[in-house]
Amino acid sequence: MNIYQILFSRMYLSNDDYYYYLNLLKGFEGEMRFDELIEKLKEYCLILNDLQLEIRRSSFQIDALLIFSGKIILCEIKNYEGVHYWGKDKFTKQNGIAMENPALQLQKTRVRLELLLLELGCKMEVEAFVVYVNPQFTLLGAPADEQLLLPTQISGYFGNLHTGAKPTAEQIKLADALVKLHKPDYPSKMPEYRYDQLRKGIPCTACGTLLETFNGHRQSCANCGKKVNVKNAIKTSISDFRLLFPNEPVTSSRITDWCGTGRRDRIFRILREEFVAKGSGKTRYYV
Numbered sequence: 001m002n003i004y005q006i007l008f009s010r011m012y013l014s015n016d017d018y019y020y021y022l023n024l025l026k027g028f029e030g031e032m033r034f035d036e037l038i039e040k041l042k043e044y045c046l047i048l049n050d051l052q053l054e055i056r057r058s059s060f061q062i063d064a065l066l067i068f069s070g071k072i073i074l075c076e077i078k079n080y081e082g083v084h085y086w087g088k089d090k091f092t093k094q095n096g097i098a099m100e101n102p103a104l105q106l107q108k109t110r111v112r113l114e115l116l117l118l119e120l121g122c123k124m125e126v127e128a129f130v131v132y133v134n135p136q137f138t139l140l141g142a143p144a145d146e147q148l149l150l151p152t153q154i155s156g157y158f159g160n161l162h163t164g165a166k167p168t169a170e171q172i173k174l175a176d177a178l179v180k181l182h183k184p185d186y187p188s189k190m191p192e193y194r195y196d197q198l199r200k201g202i203p204c205t206a207c208g209t210l211l212e213t214f215n216g217h218r219q220s221c222a223n224c225g226k227k228v229n230v231k232n233a234i235k236t237s238i239s240d241f242r243l244l245f246p247n248e249p250v251t252s253s254r255i256t257d258w259c260g261t262g263r264r265d266r267i268f269r270i271l272r273e274e275f276v277a278k279g280s281g282k283t284r285y286y287v
């Protein structure tokens, strides 16, 4: 489970926020998928992920940049699913919902990147692709010269880029320069959250749905119907808490609240078994 998934299952979300976070989550999964696909290229080119850059006060974001000797490949990664009909400006889904053709965004990003590269004194050629990483994605009606890679084309395309040459000093210098220009403080994609905003409970070990009450050793998940091992789910819930709130002490009262409605002695026993207690009485916490 990553932090997005944990937050997604624990946040009270309005409809808008729900789709916003669902998109974040999908985007994150897409980037993970892409990383797996280009894993083999790592020896031959330099790969920069999630760059936040700026040129003449216009900011732009790059999902992935592959720096080869002599050319740069800019990738906009999309994790879309299902059948889409291509249009120059927009895609339409089978249910009629329309969305902007990601090629438009990619075009803007490419122009900004090229301007920035010129400022850095780099004259390398930039190739740009929208990379659709979800194997469940189909795009109908796209012209053959569109700068895009469909799920079935990705490994073939990147497979052909193996040059066998190790990155040169010039490539490394360019990558360093871009990393230095990266703005990590730019409003990040990580949603803000506070303890009191989050739903309390233990996650189903199969599907992640939150069970707000727990009882006994095994309990059915209302979403997927699987039998959840309550002890394991409590342990997962504790590690989720530590991931989301790394600076908060793990106390038995805090964890009892975090795990939803259930018996405090269960929590206490698990904390005592799995963690080391520090301090005593009301200030006792576990590490």
Ligand SMILES: [Zn+2]
Pocket: 204, 205, 206, 207, 208, 209, 221, 222, 223, 224, 225, 226
């Ligand atoms: Zn479940």
